Amino acid sequence: MEKNIAVIKGDGIGPEIVNEALKVLNAISRKYNHTFHYREILMGGASIDAYGVPLTDEAIQVAQNSDAVLLGSIGGDTNTSPWYQLEPALRPEAGLLKIRKELNLFANLRPAYLYDELKGACPLKEEITEGGFDMMIMRELTGGLYFGARETKEVNGQMVAHDNLIYSENEIRRIAIRGFDIAMKRRKKVTSVDKANVLDTSRLWRKVVNEVAKDYPSVEVEHMLVDNCAMQLVKNPRQFDVILTENMFGDILSDEASMVTGSIGMLSSASLRDDKLGMYEPSHGSAPDIAGKNIANPIATILSAAMMLRYSFDMDQEAEAIERAIEKVLKDGYRTIDIMSDGQTKVSCSQMGDLIVERL
Ligand SMILES: NC(=O)C1=CN([C@@H]2O[C@H](COP(=O)(O)OP(=O)(O)OC[C@H]3O[C@@H](n4cnc5c(N)ncnc54)[C@H](O)[C@@H]3O)[C@@H](O)[C@H]2O)C=CC1
Ligand SMILES: CC(C)CC(=O)C(=O)O
Numbered sequence: 001m002e003k004n005i006a007v008i009k010g011d012g013i014g015p016e017i018v019n020e021a022l023k024v025l026n027a028i029s030r031k032y033n034h035t036f037h038y039r040e041i042l043m044g045g046a047s048i049d050a051y052g053v054p055l056t057d058e059a060i061q062v063a064q065n066s067d068a069v070l071l072g073s074i075g076g077d078t079n080t081s082p083w084y085q086l087e088p089a090l091r092p093e094a095g096l097l098k099i100r101k102e103l104n105l106f107a108n109l110r111p112a113y114l115y116d117e118l119k120g121a122c123p124l125k126e127e128i129t130e131g132g133f134d135m136m137i138m139r140e141l142t143g144g145l146y147f148g149a150r151e152t153k154e155v156n157g158q159m160v161a162h163d164n165l166i167y168s169e170n171e172i173r174r175i176a177i178r179g180f181d182i183a184m185k186r187r188k189k190v191t192s193v194d195k196a197n198v199l200d201t202s203r204l205w206r207k208v209v210n211e212v213a214k215d216y217p218s219v220e221v222e223h224m225l226v227d228n229c230a231m232q233l234v235k236n237p238r239q240f241d242v243i244l245t246e247n248m249f250g251d252i253l254s255d256e257a258s259m260v261t262g263s264i265g266m267l268s269s270a271s272l273r274d275d276k277l278g279m280y281e282p283s284h285g286s287a288p289d290i291a292g293k294n295i296a297n298p299i300a301t302i303l304s305a306a307m308m309l310r311y312s313f314d315m316d317q318e319a320e321a322i323e324r325a326i327e328k329v330l331k332d333g334y335r336t337i338d339i340m341s342d343g344q345t346k347v348s349c350s351q352m353g354d355l356i357v358e359r360l
């Protein structure tokens with residue numbers, strides 16, 4: 001098969017981790033006789049430095065006309081980077097939000113899975129992690145607080161800021177349908193997470209989720225308040241199958257879930273819409289604290305590339321080959337520093353990519 005992939009390396013560790021994913025994709029293309037055409041575009045700080053804006057219309061067009069987008073991560077140190085002296089609409093994150101919105105990538109899938117081999121890297125007690133866990137966080141990605149109007153202005157001599165949180169029934173319904181569809185292929189349980197004891201958007205969310213649930217009688221549905229969910233994720237992560245939630249709650253809960261898998265460097269993601277085009281990126285950010293040192297964990301990005309093969313290209317066998325190769329590397333005891341524990345072999349970002357390629 002021949003596929004066009006828009007590649008956004010981004011900032012910080014972005015180029016390091018994407019290079020490892022490209023290594024793996026190249027090995028897959030050789031082994032399975034595919035041709036992947038990479039079209040590199042800029043986003044985030046790299047685009048600000050080159051063009052003065054975090055994402056150009058031309059870059060969006062390239063992404064729009066590709067079969068999938070592979071992204072590293074964007075952004076800098078929000079305390080020290082000069083990018084954060086710019087007005088908010090010109091900062092790196094504005095590029096990421098813009099591409100998600102322009103491509104209508106409303107469904108963000110973040111699978112959190114505890115590999116047996118990484119139980120030692122998980123900060124939870126053994127009795128909690130015994131038996132492992134495997135959950136899919138289904139995060140709404142193009143609505144809610146990150147996309148409402150916002151403003152900071154002076155009122156009565158002091159600065160006041162507001163951010164609008166808006167959800168429409170249709171936005172909730174389409175992500176809920178995706179969540180239930182995914183649950184049907186898994187353990188048939190949806191935990192819908194909201195703050196319906198306080199927020200109108202959450203009350204609407206719950207109502208629409210209950211309506212959608214009627215079409216999936218074999219799926220068990222429960223509603224959980226987000227503060228309780230944050231606690232349950234560390235108390236008993238095994239109870240979760242699909243966590244269905246809005247944009248900001250999903251952002252926060254997925255970082256928490258990632259740490260329970262051992263490291264945020266393990267958590268992949270797919271951002272999908274109604275057709276096959278999707279964007280694939282690790283759930284973490286650009287990690288400026290470790291950028292340029294060749295120590296970042298590239299596994300989340302490589303697993304995201306596997307999700308791209310599965311969801312955008314229908315290449316299930318190839319995706320599985322990558323996932324199995326990662327399992328083998330972990331079984332063989334190789335670890336980047338974030339997942340390192342006693343008795344294992346510490347490797348760099350690029351060595352981890354090579355070791356995965358060797359096992360494909
Ligand atoms: N999708 C994206 O591109 C995202 C971008 N960001 C941006 O990233 C920048 C840094 O944000 P932070 O809050 O520091 O979050 P972060 O996710 O970049 O880093 C948090 C911590 O996790 C570690 N970490 C992250 N990825 C890792 C990996 N692959 N291997 C090993 N360790 C890893 C970092 O070293 C850091 O200690 C900010 O500018 C933020 O806006 C944040 C989240 C998502
Ligand atoms: C940088 C934000 C806009 C996004 C984020 O934190 C995420 O998607 O995980």
Ligand SMILES: [Mg+2]
Binds near residue numbers: 252
């Ligand atoms: Mg995040």
